[in-house]
Every structure is written in structure tokens, then in C-alpha cells.
Amino acid sequence: MTSSTVASGRPDRPAQPNLVFRRLRGKRSPAEFAAAVRRAARExxxxxxxxxxxxxxxxxxEIRCPNYAYERVFLHMFPGRTLTDLGFAPRSSVRGRGARTGGWTRGPGDPHDPNQPHHPHPTYRPHDNHEESDVLRRAFMTGGATVAAASLSPLGLALDAAAAQRPVRRAGASxxxxxxxxxxxxxxxxxxHGADGLYRRAAAPLRAAYALLDAGAARQTTTDRxxxxxxxxxxxxxxxxxxxGRFADARSHYAEALATARTAGDxxxxxxxxxxxxxLARDAxxxxxxxxxxxAAQRVARSLGSDRLLALLALREAGGWAGLGDGAACAxxxxxxxxxxxxxxxxxxPEWMSxxxxxxxxxxxxxCWSALGAWRRAARHALRAAGAQDPHFTRNTALYCAELADDLARDGRPDEAAAxxxxxxxxxxxxxSSRVHTMLAGTARVLLPHRRAPGVAEFLDRYAALRRTG
Incomplete structure (x- = not known):
């Protein structure tokens, strides 16, 4: 999900220098320090x-928070410190902001900024511009996006219906x-937290976003943003x-995004x-x-200069071939x-690939191997996925563990599957996440005949209790 840079209402305001990072460099030149970073990365x-x-x-x-690869390298270089100890902003304050930035036309983007590779928009700080529009306040900035321990509390994403249908003045940078x-x-x-608690609350801001786009803007850069x-x-x-699990809705939204991209030449x-x-097509x-x-995605993405993006798109293709049962093409x-x-x-x-x-x-x-019925091979990769996942991505950790449980169950290893x-x-x-729940339901069905295996009865009872309370 490519994100746009959040651009400032005051683009002439300079970024805050990272003096902590400068002190850590010491007497080494920037080139010498960069070489040390590359060596640490190889380690x-x-x-x-x-x-x-x-x-x-x-x-x-200019780089307020490094991407995950740089983060791992910096924390390796300076053990015991956090990103904020190194002078960076918390990741939660910048997640999703940086895929488009200043000084570059559409295409490969800035080859030196991992947070901001694509479009010509200066960095936005949400509190720089105190003359925010009513649409901004109502549609996007109302309330707080707080999360309770066990569930999502109401997000600050609601837009009242009357405001959504009102004519919108020409849009601005804010x-x-x-x-x-x-x-x-x-x-x-x-x-x-996964999608189930978010989806319905996100529909109103989407309507407001397209209302802003339809209203037009005085500047082409704002229109592009x-x-x-x-x-x-x-x-x-x-x-x-x-x-x-709302596949028809997802298909409609993806088609809308594709039409927007082609209209804008993005x-x-x-x-x-x-x-x-x-x-989506694979899952559906x-x-x-x-x-x-x-x-098609790979043809479009070749000009963007990102091997990791092309890798992900090749994995998407592999998933399709697996669904067709074509093991050779999948491999x-x-x-x-x-x-x-x-x-x-x-x-x-792109930042959306964080x-x-x-x-x-x-x-x-x-x-892919699971779709092809190679359960043992699938379980091996699922185990690696669960072990390698960054703790921030709780939903993905649950997804990989659910995949592992299902593969183990189908490979005849019920005790490991239950764990x-x-x-x-x-x-x-x-x-x-409905995807995770659906996978667990399949695993539980496979494990039912193996209730006497170690740990299986406990898992099935916990799962049944969850379904009753959910």
C-alpha cells in the first residue's frame, strides 16, 4: 500500500537536524561513517x-525515521539504544508517510532516502499549519486513534454524513x-490489530478523499498529492x-485505486x-x-527501481501459479x-512495503507450497516466517503462526500444530482478522480426530471457548 508523503503547509520550514546522530559519527567523515554502516549491515x-x-x-x-533494514543496522552498531536514543522520531509518528517527496518527478524517485522515494512533495508536520480546513478537521483529524488492549476503540476517522455530502471548496495543502x-x-x-475493527470506520474518510479530489486544487502538486x-x-x-473477508468490496476499492492511478499517470x-x-484474486x-x-504489476514496476517491490510481485505471481496447480511455474x-x-x-x-x-x-x-499440498515444505517456511517477524506486525505474526499450525496439522503432526x-x-x-480466524477454523477441523494427542484437546477447548465468546 504505497503511502504519500504528508506535505507541509509551510514547505520553507527547515527540518530539525539530528544532532545526536551527528555526535555519534564523531570525527569520521560522512563517507567513512557510511562505510562503517555498510560493514555493520554485512555483519x-x-x-x-x-x-x-x-x-x-x-x-x-530529512530522514526522520529509517526503514527497517537501516533500523536493524543502527541498533546493531549502537547496542542498547533505541531509535529515539539515536535522534530519530518514533516509527509510529511516521508510518506510511514517506513514499513521495521533494524534488523528483514520477518514476524511480530519490535513490538516497528510504523513507521518501517518489514524488515532489515537501515533508508535512501535522501541527505546522494551524489554518486547517473544516474538511480536514471533520474528515480526518477528529478524535484520537486510541487502541484498547483487547479491541479497537472508536477511531478519529469518522465523518458525519451531512459534511460528506456538502460541496467542498477547492482543496489545499492542508x-x-x-x-x-x-x-x-x-x-x-x-x-x-488486523482489519475487522477498522473497515467500516474507514469508508467515510474515503468518500471525503474523493470529494476533495473532485473539488480540485489551485496547484498541480496539490492535485497530484x-x-x-x-x-x-x-x-x-x-x-x-x-x-x-469482504472480497467484493475489496475488488471495488482496488479497481477504484487503479482507475485513479491511470487517470493521474501515477x-x-x-x-x-x-x-x-x-x-485478492488468489484469495478469492x-x-x-x-x-x-x-x-502486469511487474511490467509497471520495472521503472521504479525497487528490487524488493519486484520480489513481492514475483511472490504474488507464484501464488497464482500455485492456485493453478502449476508447481514448475510457481517454483x-x-x-x-x-x-x-x-x-x-x-x-x-516504497514505504507501504514496510x-x-x-x-x-x-x-x-x-x-504457495501449502496450496500445492507440500505440507512439510510449507511448514518449514511458515516456521521461519513466524521466527523472523518484527514484533510490531502483530497481525502478521498471528497469520504466520496460523499458517504453521495448519501445515503441521495437515502434515500429520497434531501436537506441534496444537502448540x-x-x-x-x-x-x-x-x-x-477474519483471515486468521478462517485458517484456525480449518486447523481445528483437521485436529478433531486427534484430540488424544498431546496439547490438542487443550487447543480445541480454547478455540471452542473463543468462538462462543466471539
Whole structure:
């Protein structure tokens, strides 16, 4: 889900320098320090294209928070410290903001900024512009996006129906910024809690986003941001529908995003829309469509300069081939994905791919082998996925463990399946995802004849109790 940079109402305001990071560099030149970063990356199996310019942009404050690969490297270099100890902003304050930024035309984007690779929009700070429009306040910034321990409390994403239908004046930079902030909020909450509690609350902001786009803007840069933001929000809402089992709604939202991308000539958004369409087609039992959409996404994405994006799209294609039962074509796509993935992250990787890494690669490969009935091989990859997942992505951790439980159950290892399923049950207080629940239901059915195996009865009883209370 490609995010738009949240752009400032005061673009001339300078970024806050990262003085902490500058002190840590000490007497080394930016080039020498960049070389040290690359060496540290190799020590932990990461690949980052760090150079003196990147270090300069960190120290100037242009890069407020590094991507996950750089984060792992910096924390390895400075053990015991957090990102904020290194002078960066908390990730929750920037999640989803940075895929489009200043000074570059559509296409490959800035090759030196992992948070901001694509479009010409300066960085937005939500509190810089105190002259926010009524549409901004009502549609996107009302209330707080607080999360209770066991469920989502009401989000600040509601828009009253009368306001949504009222004519909107011409949109400005603050409206685009509010739209981008909404995409960021939705993604952050989805990463942690899944889609079920979010989907219906996200529909009103989507209507408001397209109302802003229809109202037009005085500046082309604002129009571009509104189109990108509306398209990204359509993809985010579509993903919430997808993950909560509302496939027809998801298909409609993805088609809307694709139309927006083509109308605006936004290649990055188009690749993202095809990527999501391929994933949905696989899940909805249309594997041939999944292959076609993934191949279309790869054609579009070749100009964007991101090997990791192409790796993900190859995995989408592999999922389609697996659904068609074509093991040879699936294996070829998986091999291509691994080759691209092993080239490592780069600064052109879109910000919406922050969920993607070693864990997602393993998880998607597990799903392919599972679809082909190779349960033992699938379980091996699912186990790697669950072990490699960043703790921030609670929903994905639950998903990989559910995949592992199902593969183990079908491979005739009921005790191990019950243990993995029990881990998923422990995460469901935080995660609301129909996909995870559906997978658990299938695992429980497979395990029913094995109630006497160690741990199976306990898992089945806990699962039954969850269904009764849910």
C-alpha cells in the first residue's frame, strides 16, 4: 500500500537536524561513517546502499525515521539504544508517510532516502499549519486513534454524513496532508490489530478523499498529492475489506485505486493497485487473474527501481501459479523472488512495503507450497516466517503462526500444530482478522480426530471457548 508523503503547509520550514546522530559519527567523515554502516549491515546479513549523502540527510533531519533494514543496522552498531536514543522520531509518528517527496518527478524517485522515494512533495508536520480546513478537521483529524488492549476503540476517522455530502471548496495543502495522515493511521493500526475493527470506520474518510479530489486544487502538486492520497486510501480501505473477508468490496476499492492511478499517470500507485488485485484474486479463487495482475504489476514496476517491490510481485505471481496447480511455474517465480529479495532493500522501496522483509518472503512461500499440498515444505517456511517477524506486525505474526499450525496439522503432526495454534489464540486479544480466524477454523477441523494427542484437546477447548465468546 504505497503511502504519500504528508506535505507541509509551510514547505520553507527547515527540518530539525539530528544532532545526536551527528555526535555519534564523531570525527569520521560522512563517507567513512557510511562505510562503517555498510560493514555493520554485512555483519548481520543486511544490505543497505548507504553513502555520504544518506548520512547527510539523516543528520539534516530529512530522514526522520529509517526503514527497517537501516533500523536493524543502527541498533546493531549502537547496542542498547533505541531509535529515539539515536535522534530519530518514533516509527509510529511516521508510518506510511514517506513514499513521495521533494524534488523528483514520477518514476524511480530519490535513490538516497528510504523513507521518501517518489514524488515532489515537501515533508508535512501535522501541527505546522494551524489554518486547517473544516474538511480536514471533520474528515480526518477528529478524535484520537486510541487502541484498547483487547479491541479497537472508536477511531478519529469518522465523518458525519451531512459534511460528506456538502460541496467542498477547492482543496489545499492542508487537505492533502490530512488525507495522507489518515492513510498513515489506518496502516499503523492494521499492522497491529488486523482489519475487522477498522473497515467500516474507514469508508467515510474515503468518500471525503474523493470529494476533495473532485473539488480540485489551485496547484498541480496539490492535485497530484490528492490523487495519490485518494488512491492509496482506496487501497488501504480495500485491504481492510480483503483481510476481513469482504472480497467484493475489496475488488471495488482496488479497481477504484487503479482507475485513479491511470487517470493521474501515477506509476507507483498503479503497481501497488495491481499488486493488491493479484493478492485478492488468489484469495478469492481466481488464480489465473492473480497471475495476470501480478505480471502486469511487474511490467509497471520495472521503472521504479525497487528490487524488493519486484520480489513481492514475483511472490504474488507464484501464488497464482500455485492456485493453478502449476508447481514448475510457481517454483520459477519463487526463485526469481528470492534472487530479487537477496539484492537487499534500497532507497527506492516504497514505504507501504514496510511490512515486507524476510518474514513475508517466507510466509508467502509457505502459502504457495501449502496450496500445492507440500505440507512439510510449507511448514518449514511458515516456521521461519513466524521466527523472523518484527514484533510490531502483530497481525502478521498471528497469520504466520496460523499458517504453521495448519501445515503441521495437515502434515500429520497434531501436537506441534496444537502448540502453534495456541500461540495464535494468545494473539487474538490484539488481532481482529477474519483471515486468521478462517485458517484456525480449518486447523481445528483437521485436529478433531486427534484430540488424544498431546496439547490438542487443550487447543480445541480454547478455540471452542473463543468462538462462543466471539
Amino acid at each position: 548481520i546479513g543486511e544490505r543497505v546502499s548507504c553513502d555520504a549523502r544518506y548520512i547527510g540527510r539523516v543528520e539534516s533531519g 487537505d492533502a496532508g490530512a488525507l495522507e495522515e489518515t492513510v498513515r493511521r489506518i496502516r499503523l493500526l492494521d499492522d497491529r 490528492l490523487a495519490a492520497g485518494a488512491g492509496e486510501l482506496a487501497l488501504s480501505v480495500g485491504w481492510l475489506a480483503h483481510d476481513s 506509476t507507483a500507485l498503479e503497481a501497488h493497485a495491481f499488486c493488491n488485485t493479484a493478492f 479463487g481466481r488464480p489465473r487473474e492473480a497471475v495476470r495482475a501480478a505480471q 520459477q517465480a519463487l526463485a526469481r523472488a528470492r534472487t530479487l529479495h537477496e539484492r537487499g532493500p534500497c532507497d527506492a522501496d 511490512f515486507y522483509g524476510d518474514a513475508e518472503l517466507e510466509g508467502l512461500e509457505a502459502q 502453534a495454534g495456541g500461540r495464535v489464540l494468545g494473539l487474538l486479544a490484539e488481532v481482529q
